[in-house]
Amino acid sequence: MQKVLSIFSWIISIIFHPLGMPTLGCILYVLCYSVPVFHETAFFTVPQVILPVFELFYLLPLVLCLFYGVFFMKKANFDNKHHRLMLLFIIDIAYTISFFNGSIMQFFRTYLLLCIITIFIANLITYFWRISLHTIGMGGLLGLLASFYLEEPLFYTFAIELIPFFIILSGLVGTSRLYLKAHTPLQIYAGYAVGFFTIFLGMCFLKYL
Secondary structure, eight states, rough: OHHHHHHHHHHHHHHHGGGHHHHHHHHHHHHHHHHHSSSSSGGGGHHHHHHHHHIIIIHHHHHHHHHHHHTTTTTSSOHHHHHHHHHHHHHHHHHHHTTTOOOOOOHHHHHHHHHHHHHHHHHHHHHSOOOOOOHHHHHHHHHHHGGGGGHHHHHHHHHHHHHHHHHHHHHHHHHHHHHHTSSSSHHHHHHHHHHHHHHHHEEEEEEET
16 A cells, blocks of 8 residues: 555656656646637637747746756766756756747747746755755745735636645645655645745736836
């Protein structure tokens, strides 16, 4: 039974890895805004809108992190903390460069900018203390959905329906990280708080600039 739970926890951790959160957040953005924004756009064009985000905010940093892992992690005289800091730095640089790519829709830019800021904050915290990046990602998704409450009713109707599901999913991710003994409860809760409030307050603030 313990082996099954361990495998299940690893599967959850991989599926909801922090690298995938910007892409998933943009998908939620499209779903919650689909009626007022994409009413003249055929459904089959939506993947084309998401594809640049997936390539630049998931595949690019993934390749760079794998490159670093293969060629440097075993050779560099760093401990796990320094490797973690370096990987976060690589991801944030990749995100920042990708942010200025012309193929990224303006529609997503506020959220993606906040993802860059969130990773930067995570890197600062990680320098002093190990925080859960998985729960930062899940907290950020909840913060994004919660920020839709400031929009017109037509915009946030779908977000209201998704929030309970993502609260349960967030609990599942946090529990999985605890079961794998990757983090302490405080690190889990701190991750949720950082992710949620950075994205939620950022969306609320930048929306009115």
